[in-house]
Amino acid sequence: MTDSRLLTLLSLLQTSREWPGSELAERLGVSRRTVRRDIERLRDLGYPVEATMGATGGYRLVAGAAMPPLLLDDEEAVAIAVGLSTAARNPVQGIEEASVRALAKLEQVLPSRLRHRVRSLRDATVPLPAEGGPQVDPGALTTLAAAVANRERVRFGYRANDGTDSERLVDPHRLVATGRRWYLLGHDHDRDDWRIFRIDRITGPRATGARITPREPPDGDAAAYVADRLYTLAPTYEAVVTLHTAPTEPIRALGEVTPLDGERCRLHMRGDTLDWLAFHLLALGREFEVHEPPELAAHLHTLAARLTRAAGTPAPQG
Amino acid sequence: MTDSRLLTLLSLLQTSREWPGSELAERLGVSRRTVRRDIERLRDLGYPVEATMGATGGYRLVAGAAMPPLLLDDEEAVAIAVGLSTAARNPVQGIEEASVRALAKLEQVLPSRLRHRVRSLRDATVPLPAEGGPQVDPGALTTLAAAVANRERVRFGYRANDGTDSERLVDPHRLVATGRRWYLLGHDHDRDDWRIFRIDRITGPRATGARITPREPPDGDAAAYVADRLYTLAPTYEAVVTLHTAPTEPIRALGEVTPLDGERCRLHMRGDTLDWLAFHLLALGREFEVHEPPELAAHLHTLAARLTRAAGTPAPQG
DNA sequence: GGGAAGTAGGCCAGATTCCGTCCCACATCT
DNA sequence: AGATGTGGGACGGAATCTGGCCTACTTCCC
Numbered sequence: 125m126t127d128s129r130l131l132t133l134l135s136l137l138q139t140s141r142e143w144p145g146s147e148l149a150e151r152l153g154v155s156r157r158t159v160r161r162d163i164e165r166l167r168d169l170g171y172p173v174e175a176t177m178g179a180t181g182g183y184r185l186v187a188g189a190a191m192p193p194l195l196l197d198d199e200e201a202v203a204i205a206v207g208l209s210t211a212a213r214n215p216v217q218g219i220e221e222a223s224v225r226a227l228a229k230l231e232q233v234l235p236s237r238l239r240h241r242v243r244s245l246r247d248a249t250v251p252l253p254a255e256g257g258p259q260v261d262p263g264a265l266t267t268l269a270a271a272v273a274n275r276e277r278v279r280f281g282y283r284a285n286d287g288t289d290s291e292r293l294v295d296p297h298r299l300v301a302t303g304r305r306w307y308l309l310g311h312d313h314d315r316d317d318w319r320i321f322r323i324d325r326i327t328g329p330r331a332t333g334a335r336i337t338p339r340e341p342p343d344g345d346a347a348a349y350v351a352d353r354l355y356t357l358a359p360t361y362e363a364v365v366t367l368h369t370a371p372t373e374p375i376r377a378l379g380e381v382t383p384l385d386g387e388r389c390r391l392h393m394r395g396d397t398l399d400w401l402a403f404h405l406l407a408l409g410r411e412f413e414v415h416e417p418p419e420l421a422a423h424l425h426t427l428a429a430r431l432t433r434a435a436g437t438p439a440p441q442g
Numbered sequence: 443m444t445d446s447r448l449l450t451l452l453s454l455l456q457t458s459r460e461w462p463g464s465e466l467a468e469r470l471g472v473s474r475r476t477v478r479r480d481i482e483r484l485r486d487l488g489y490p491v492e493a494t495m496g497a498t499g500g501y502r503l504v505a506g507a508a509m510p511p512l513l514l515d516d517e518e519a520v521a522i523a524v525g526l527s528t529a530a531r532n533p534v535q536g537i538e539e540a541s542v543r544a545l546a547k548l549e550q551v552l553p554s555r556l557r558h559r560v561r562s563l564r565d566a567t568v569p570l571p572a573e574g575g576p577q578v579d580p581g582a583l584t585t586l587a588a589a590v591a592n593r594e595r596v597r598f599g600y601r602a603n604d605g606t607d608s609e610r611l612v613d614p615h616r617l618v619a620t621g622r623r624w625y626l627l628g629h630d631h632d633r634d635d636w637r638i639f640r641i642d643r644i645t646g647p648r649a650t651g652a653r654i655t656p657r658e659p660p661d662g663d664a665a666a667y668v669a670d671r672l673y674t675l676a677p678t679y680e681a682v683v684t685l686h687t688a689p690t691e692p693i694r695a696l697g698e699v700t701p702l703d704g705e706r707c708r709l710h711m712r713g714d715t716l717d718w719l720a721f722h723l724l725a726l727g728r729e730f731e732v733h734e735p736p737e738l739a740a741h742l743h744t745l746a747a748r749l750t751r752a753a754g755t756p757a758p759q760g
Numbered sequence: 761g762g763g764a765a766g767t768a769g770g771c772c773a774g775a776t777t778c779c780g781t782c783c784c785a786c787a788t789c790t
Numbered sequence: 791a792g793a794t795g796t797g798g799g800a801c802g803g804a805a806t807c808t809g810g811c812c813t814a815c816t817t818c819c820c
Binding site for chain 2: 127131134138165172186187189190194195198202203204206208211214216218221222223226229232233245270273275335399402403405406407409411413414420424425427432436
Binding site: 444472473474475476479494495496497498499 | 808819
């Protein structure tokens, strides 16, 4: 089987319609018998090509044990890149790293003519809720992810907690996502020690090309190490509220829920901005009461006042 | 070149690190000379394999003119599926259809052991803002997208505008996304006419297996046809507000912006729920005034009242 | 500067594989 | 019953792949 025919065949079979062997033969420019042999070989390779018999039959690729190579057209590639970018901004727990890995893998081979489309579409997406803190740049994320995979030293500008800017030279070790924040655990070359960097404070990261030798991370598990030191970097609020509703799925996703009685429950949640907490509580569409922290209660008053001003003269009750 | 070696080689080269030829030879179980030839053939096929010369050199796949087949591991496939699912719930303008196409293509070949992981992760994501209306089910979306591509008749339950349920048999023609809503344009088999279905009102869609013959869509362009008849299906609100800030990028993404003076601008935006409008305005973090519609002003009062109740005793001014 | 390690590619002989063209069996829809 | 589809065996000639050997050139590190 010529190599290109295999890929063409796979891409045809991925279009989720049925292909009669004769049509495949015509498209591939080979005989029908050869198509049958190609299909057979694909099956031997583990790709689950299914065939329906009979007059209206044909071949199609169905779900199997392993992922076949995905053959995407331009639009689909752009859609995936944009989707993963937003996923990087609002990471889904448990697959943060895989999302960025996939994005880096895709961006590595994304044709340049598609890159600007991805960029502009990415910019056009409304970061839906307030999101409070600064948004992490998916481009920086993939640059760093590639550097980690490629074991290359990186250089970037960094704004520390106290506001001072500096230029860093770092051996990246791992990316860690907690909540909606991304961190880079790396070995700072100039300071000769392990440091944790908030990625939204990193500007202009670029690979230096210098190969780095693997180093033992400080405390074994990188994620645990970062989580330990995290709260010194980014203070978070811990909120306690009573909700006037029984626990539901969207509520459980917000934090720890304790049922109080049939109609109320208590929710412990944490977030790094008051806006984030306020919005998610308001989005539940139910009555609630804030117990902790006092800053959140004050913030709700601020928001309520702004809403009242925005609404103008009170509308008739309805 | 054996077929499987081509794919293995491509997957290795996609890991965004450099591979010396000797290592590739070992992994692939062939001689170094053969690896060189394989690389050469990959280049002939159009895949941009780049090599760095010298002692620490190696091969890697870089961006080229065409998308190479993406070879994903399990985690990456799950990450992409989840990312695209959320993208389907909050479609990005201009690539709505491509997103769903990519998702359908991926789901078609997604191993079953990964499906439940996708499902549970998908459920775990908080639909960040209120989102008001019912969420569209990405599973239904991909089922319908596959049926469109596959030209198969579908059967599903539908709840009409007036609340009555019915069972439909439809020849699907196209999916159309407007705003955050998905619609299916199809030919209703029993009523023998074109109909538009809101996908969030479709339950249990499944392909019947019956092949359908292509039919001319009613008014040429499907998207235009749907947009025409759309407002009878889903009433939307048109809001006019004055924002106390100069136009910024996130504001422009919400709707049409007219600058008033250096410090204020007027925004025309539309949305299908009051919650959606309110949240995005509040998320801007600026003062604003609502001119239209009166329902929105009333809704802001409602939200403000709930916030005030939730905050309890007024906090000291800060 | 020199050595080591890497890519790039020509040449050749032998082994392997591929391809098309015959077959025929069986399933399915009209 | 007929048309149209998949599935697969046999065979011979053609094409291709592979490994080994060679040389030329580039780059990094000691």
